[in-house]
Amino acid sequence: MELHNYSSHLLEKAVNEFAKLPGIGKKTALRLVLHLLNQDEADVSNFGESIIQLKKEIKHCKKCNNISDTEICNICTNPNRAGNIICVVESIRDVMAIENTHQFNGLYHVLGGIISPMDGIGPNDLSIDLLEKSILENKIEEIIFALPTTMEGDTTNFYLFKKLNKYEVTFSVIARGVAIGDELEYIDEITLGRSIVARSVYENTLSQ
Amino acid sequence: MELHNYSSHLLEKAVNEFAKLPGIGKKTALRLVLHLLNQDEADVSNFGESIIQLKKEIKHCKKCNNISDTEICNICTNPNRAGNIICVVESIRDVMAIENTHQFNGLYHVLGGIISPMDGIGPNDLSIDLLEKSILENKIEEIIFALPTTMEGDTTNFYLFKKLNKYEVTFSVIARGVAIGDELEYIDEITLGRSIVARSVYENTLSQ
Numbered sequence: 001m002e003l004h005n006y007s008s009h010l011l012e013k014a015v016n017e018f019a020k021l022p023g024i025g026k027k028t029a030l031r032l033v034l035h036l037l038n039q040d041e042a043d044v045s046n047f048g049e050s051i052i053q054l055k056k057e058i059k060h061c062k063k064c065n066n067i068s069d070t071e072i073c074n075i076c077t078n079p080n081r082a083g084n085i086i087c088v089v090e091s092i093r094d095v096m097a098i099e100n101t102h103q104f105n106g107l108y109h110v111l112g113g114i115i116s117p118m119d120g121i122g123p124n125d126l127s128i129d130l131l132e133k134s135i136l137e138n139k140i141e142e143i144i145f146a147l148p149t150t151m152e153g154d155t156t157n158f159y160l161f162k163k164l165n166k167y168e169v170t171f172s173v174i175a176r177g178v179a180i181g182d183e184l185e186y187i188d189e190i191t192l193g194r195s196i197v198a199r200s201v202y203e204n205t206l207s208q
Numbered sequence: 209m210e211l212h213n214y215s216s217h218l219l220e221k222a223v224n225e226f227a228k229l230p231g232i233g234k235k236t237a238l239r240l241v242l243h244l245l246n247q248d249e250a251d252v253s254n255f256g257e258s259i260i261q262l263k264k265e266i267k268h269c270k271k272c273n274n275i276s277d278t279e280i281c282n283i284c285t286n287p288n289r290a291g292n293i294i295c296v297v298e299s300i301r302d303v304m305a306i307e308n309t310h311q312f313n314g315l316y317h318v319l320g321g322i323i324s325p326m327d328g329i330g331p332n333d334l335s336i337d338l339l340e341k342s343i344l345e346n347k348i349e350e351i352i353f354a355l356p357t358t359m360e361g362d363t364t365n366f367y368l369f370k371k372l373n374k375y376e377v378t379f380s381v382i383a384r385g386v387a388i389g390d391e392l393e394y395i396d397e398i399t400l401g402r403s404i405v406a407r408s409v410y411e412n413t414l415s416q
Contacts, residue, residue: 005308006304007269007276007303010261010262010277011275017258021240022239023236024240028231031230032232033262036229037263044262044263046225048258049256052253054241054244054252055247055252056253058216092215095215099213
């Protein structure tokens with residue numbers, strides 16, 4: 001059904017605000033708003049306030065550009081993390097994904113995007129200067145590129161390498177290959193081809 | 209991926225608030241919150257405020273229980289609408305759906321739910337007294353039951369009929385049958401059976 005004929009402008013306004021969110025259409029927006037109307041006023045107020053407060057008070061870490069409640073985020077200030085290795089990621093979601101693996105104990109650098117001419121995103125839109133500043137001011141030994149394995153990710157890797165290559169740092173890139181649990185017949189040719197070229201010596205612990 | 213390891217409590221709080229909405233999981237909530245973080249502060253503030261304002265200021269029409277910005281909604285106050293016929297619906301969404309058909313020019317009554325013992329919803333949770341008040345105070349000639357064609361809808365129809373039957377009002381129920389465009393072979397037996405029993409005289413305009 002089409003949605004006009006709202007019996008309330010307040011309702012219409014709230015529905016339109018929700019419908020601006022990605023993946024939320026008018027019908028879903030109406031469902032969400034009517035759900036909120038059935039909640040306690042205090043709960044709805046908390047919801048609204050948490051959104052306003054989020055945008056007003058949240059900060060980007062001045063070292064790594066991660067989202068933070070403080071000037072420097074709790075990963076950068078953690079003395080137990082290796083300060084000489086930086087993992088470069090596109091967004092905070094990638095930080096959370098890598099943290100969930102418990103396989104990395106260094107620092108991050110959140111670029112805030114990747115170079116994508118199609119979307120009008122160039123190097124100047126990314127926090128590359130801040131990354132360079134980190135390299136200059138700290139004893140960084142390794143930069144890990146953990147960007148998407150897409151054309152845009154590869155372009156960004158190449159750009160960063162060209163720009164930062166002059167520093168005495170090792171550059172590495174996360175392993176690409178067949179994901180654990182995948183059946184070979186369903187894997188795209190490029191991934192499968194690369195996984196053969198980049199094969200490693202067999203060890204019994206590999207897939208554990 | 210699991211979501212813990214939030215780098216910000218404000219972020220975590222906003223994600224948790226979004227994840228309380230129906231059909232929104234933690235991952236979707238994070239996507240929506242990160243989208244909001246990329247918007248202008250004024251836009252995000254508008255979004256939050258519209259939610260808070262909605263719950264604080266919205267009213268239920270004192271005649272029909274529809275959502276309204278005013279004491280009496282704009283359908284009830286419209287002098288061009290037939291005041292002697294009331295269409296009983298479950299929720300405001302049904303009002304909007306029927307309004308979109310442009311086939312009804314009477315008034316509505318929004319029950320705010322239907323009788324559903326499984327969900328703990330009884331007659332006292334619905335705005336039935338208000339409907340009775342409407343019948344007593346106005347010259348109502350027909351009550352149309354436009355509730356879902358489910359067990360709960362049928363139960364509610366029956367309850368309303370038993371309670372309001374003492375008044376001199378015609379009770380009707382919306383037509384049930386094969387939806388326009390449906391192929392017979394895919395229709396459930398009950399609907400198809402009823403549509404044969406409740407067949408009407410063929411007129412050339414029927415499916416127009």
